Amino acid sequence: MTEPILELRGVNKSFGPVHVLHDVDLVVRPGEVTALVGDNGAGKSTVVKSIAGIHQIDSGEVVFDGEPVHIPGPREAATLGIEVVYQDLALCDNLDIVQNMFLGRERGKGGFLDEADMERAARETLASLSVRTVKSVRTQVSSLSGGQRQTVAIAKAVLWNSKVVLLDEPTAALGVAQTRQVLDLVRRLADQGLGVVLISHNMNDVFEVADTIATLYLGRMVAQLPTRDLTNTQVVELITAGRSGDIGLAKPEVATV
Amino acid sequence: MTAQTPTKNAAIADFGIDTTSRTPAQALRDYLDRVRGGELGSLPALLGLLLLVIVFTVASSTFLTLNNLANLLAQGAGTTIIAMGLVFVLLLGEIDLSAGTASGVTAAVMALHFVKNGNLLGGMGNTVFLVFVGLLVLAVAAALWVRIWAGAAMAAVAIVLLALGVPPDPWLEMLLAICVGTAIGCLTGVLISKVGIPSFVVTLALFLAWNGVVLQLIGNGGTLSISQSPVLFAVANGNLSVAGSWVLFVVAAGGYAAVVLSRHFGRVRKGLVALPTVLVGSKVAAVVVASAVATYLFTVNRSPNPDRITITGVPYVVPIILVLLVVGTFVLDRTRYGRHVYAVGGNTEAARRAGVNVPKIRMSVFVIASSVAAIGSIVYSSKVGSVDPNAGAGNVLLFAVGAAVIGGTSLFGGKGRVINAVIGGAVLATVQNGLGLLSVGPAVINIVTGLVLLLAASVDALSRRRAKATGH
Numbered sequence: 001m002t003e004p005i006l007e008l009r010g011v012n013k014s015f016g017p018v019h020v021l022h023d024v025d026l027v028v029r030p031g032e033v034t035a036l037v038g039d040n041g042a043g044k045s046t047v048v049k050s051i052a053g054i055h056q057i058d059s060g061e062v063v064f065d066g067e068p069v070h071i072p073g074p075r076e077a078a079t080l081g082i083e084v085v086y087q088d089l090a091l092c093d094n095l096d097i098v099q100n101m102f103l104g105r106e107r108g109k110g111g112f113l114d115e116a117d118m119e120r121a122a123r124e125t126l127a128s129l130s131v132r133t134v135k136s137v138r139t140q141v142s143s144l145s146g147g148q149r150q151t152v153a154i155a156k157a158v159l160w161n162s163k164v165v166l167l168d169e170p171t172a173a174l175g176v177a178q179t180r181q182v183l184d185l186v187r188r189l190a191d192q193g194l195g196v197v198l199i200s201h202n203m204n205d206v207f208e209v210a211d212t213i214a215t216l217y218l219g220r221m222v223a224q225l226p227t228r229d230l231t232n233t234q235v236v237e238l239i240t241a242g243r244s245g246d247i248g249l250a251k252p253e254v255a256t257v
Numbered sequence: 258m259t260a261q262t263p264t265k266n267a268a269i270a271d272f273g274i275d276t277t278s279r280t281p282a283q284a285l286r287d288y289l290d291r292v293r294g295g296e297l298g299s300l301p302a303l304l305g306l307l308l309l310v311i312v313f314t315v316a317s318s319t320f321l322t323l324n325n326l327a328n329l330l331a332q333g334a335g336t337t338i339i340a341m342g343l344v345f346v347l348l349l350g351e352i353d354l355s356a357g358t359a360s361g362v363t364a365a366v367m368a369l370h371f372v373k374n375g376n377l378l379g380g381m382g383n384t385v386f387l388v389f390v391g392l393l394v395l396a397v398a399a400a401l402w403v404r405i406w407a408g409a410a411m412a413a414v415a416i417v418l419l420a421l422g423v424p425p426d427p428w429l430e431m432l433l434a435i436c437v438g439t440a441i442g443c444l445t446g447v448l449i450s451k452v453g454i455p456s457f458v459v460t461l462a463l464f465l466a467w468n469g470v471v472l473q474l475i476g477n478g479g480t481l482s483i484s485q486s487p488v489l490f491a492v493a494n495g496n497l498s499v500a501g502s503w504v505l506f507v508v509a510a511g512g513y514a515a516v517v518l519s520r521h522f523g524r525v526r527k528g529l530v531a532l533p534t535v536l537v538g539s540k541v542a543a544v545v546v547a548s549a550v551a552t553y554l555f556t557v558n559r560s561p562n563p564d565r566i567t568i569t570g571v572p573y574v575v576p577i578i579l580v581l582l583v584v585g586t587f588v589l590d591r592t593r594y595g596r597h598v599y600a601v602g603g604n605t606e607a608a609r610r611a612g613v614n615v616p617k618i619r620m621s622v623f624v625i626a627s628s629v630a631a632i633g634s635i636v637y638s639s640k641v642g643s644v645d646p647n648a649g650a651g652n653v654l655l656f657a658v659g660a661a662v663i664g665g666t667s668l669f670g671g672k673g674r675v676i677n678a679v680i681g682g683a684v685l686a687t688v689q690n691g692l693g694l695l696s697v698g699p700a701v702i703n704i705v706t707g708l709v710l711l712l713a714a715s716v717d718a719l720s721r722r723r724a725k726a727t728g729h
């Protein structure tokens with residue numbers, strides 16, 4: 001087995017009195033899609049935001065490429081090679097595709113922008129992902145469809161030669177064809193050797209693309225197992241009850257928020 | 258390869274449709290689609306301006322005279338400049354209600370320095386002077402904290418000028434005014450971005466406070482006259498020589514053409530998204546011809562008594578506004594900083610997640626607005642030749658915000674350009690000037706100006722709704 005590229009060990013996170021993450025462990029390996037599942041409010045987005053430097057963890061360890069790391073902000077996460085595609089879309093409507101893809105990491109010398117370079121790179125990246133249906137890379141993001149936006153957000157992650165890409169419900173708002181495209185894209189990212197974390201509520205999607213499935217139940221990691229060792233029913237039980245047969249929490253009924 | 262297997266080149270072509278191969282007709286159609294989709298830009302303001310000019314030309318025989326037009330420029334310049342700085346604040350969806358009275362403070366400091374022969378300590382009194390220096394030091398500290406180096410440097414220059422007790426010199430006095438403006442912006446900005454008070458509240462409070470400061474500096478019922486200083490007086494009342502006017506034309510129009518055309522052909526050569534050459538060419542040609550005509554008209558003697566006095570040349574306010582316009586546009590369009598201003602205005606959270614330093618951007622726009630407002634105050638003080646306790650109060654701020662919004666800057670943030678302020682400023686100046694010529698009295702002028710502003714804000718809100726509906 002390959003060494004993990006990203007690991008969480010015993011991570012805790014509270015928002016004021018609300019203890020959202022309890023001793024969460026998670027392993028992400030390069031070249032694999034790790035699905036992160038759980039009910040609404042289980043803490044999936046919080047895990048992602050903690051890794052991305054949006055939230056600071058209270059205790060526990062984040063290990064990246066074998067080294068314990070502290071991620072104080074989004075910029076530091078990006079420097080490490082961690083990219084996030086957020087559930088609540090993180091694109092600026094008033095900017096075009098190129099501008100969004102390079103936001104925060106614009107190319108150019110001494111504060112001046114090199115538009116030509118950025119435009120070319122953006123177009124090549126989108127082409128390498130076989131992204132179609134967008135008329136121009138200079139289209140304002142506000143006029144894109146949900147799937148196209150999601151594509152731009154994912155392509156942004158690819159542009160940076162990231163090592164880990166976290167996708168928070170990338171297909172939630174998409175139709176059948178667009179979901180197909182995004183899932184293909186997700187698989188392609190892993191095949192290119194990236195560590196991919198995919199959050200999804202759709203079990204079909206999860207079983208189709210994921211190599212391992214990690215289940216959160218009320219902020220606790222109840223199991224992370226290879227997809228081939230799990231059945232759909234088991235995962236649903238883990239999600240809803242925190243336990244399925246002899247996998248999961250010993251006493252899920254005592255788990256409180 | 259068959260059509261079913263997408264190739265890399267096919268994908269590139271998917272994005273390449275409109276790069277260089279758009280015909281002028283297609284490009285025009287795209288533009289009209291965007292307008293219909295709610296992206297109006299300055300279009301309503303330009304149409305309104307045209308309408309106003311026609312109406313006033315018909316109604317008043319003096320309106321479309323060279324002398325009046327030059328006068329109109331000088332009248333509107335101060336407010337327009339303040340509006341140009343405010344565009345940065347509005348782009349974040351914030352507001353600076355204090356820009357007017359803050360500019361009044363900078364004008365008062367400048368005038369006091371001039372009138373008191375450089376003795377600000379004597380002019381202010383010990384206590385006020387010390388408080389003033391203390392605030393400047395605070396401003397430097399605030400700017401250093403958020404790492405706005407330029408702001409810290411400018412505010413520090415103000416301290417140095419005070420500490421050295423420089424002799425009266427119009428250039429140093431103008432520099433002092435601008436640096437004091439920067440310092441004020443640092444204070445406003447830090448309260449909003451680091452302390453986290455909404456900009457509406459901070460600047461409403463400061464609007465009142467700075468008005469009090471102006472009164473304190475000048476004294477009740479006093480006025481500080483600056484018209485004895487040839488330089489300070491000339492800022493808004495002087496003109497370039499005829500030769501100088503043509504030099505300005507060559508530099509400005511030539512520079513514009515060179516920049517736009519070289520950029521355009523550069524994009525075409527590299528296969529990037531570009532407008533059709535015909536359109537770019539005609540736009541450049543139109544600008545060059547229009548500025549040539551304007552320059553020529555300004556070099557004709559426009560004196561009401563042509564036999565006794567000669568008044569020729571482009572007013573100084575024109576190059577002042579042009580420089581601010583070029584610098585402001587460049588900063589917003591071509592620098593990383595400008596891109597981040599738009600990003601924060603468009604979606605603050607997305608910008609933050611992309612690693613943009615949001616507090617710094619938020620503070621910096623107030624620094625820019627106040628610094629530029631100081632330049633505006635120099636111009637409007639020069640126009641009337643004095644500074645009184647009402648400097649920058651009254652309608653100044655409302656007109657400045659109005660100018661930016663009328664020109665097409667959105668109050669909702671994320672949308673706007675510096676040129677919007679210039680066009681909107683021209684609209685407001687035309688309304689003021691034209692109604693003034695018809696001698697309808699201040700009541701009607703205020704009502705009409707208010708309605709124009711309301712109209713502009715409605716256009717903004719409606720086009721936004723339309724943009725939402727059509728997905729633009």
Ligand SMILES: Nc1ncnc2c1ncn2[C@@H]1O[C@H](COP(=O)(O)OP(=O)(O)OP(=O)(O)O)[C@@H](O)[C@H]1O
Binds near residue numbers: 020038041044045
């Ligand atoms: N910024 C915050 N402040 C306070 N509580 C928060 C915050 N963010 C999340 N929470 C709480 O943390 C818990 C986990 O939320 P999170 O968004 O991580 O859930 P999720 O698993 O992503 O759910 P969903 O499937 O609905 O997206 C919820 O109870 C939520 O209310």
Ligand SMILES: [Mg+2]
Binds near residue numbers: 044045046087168
């Ligand atoms: Mg979530």
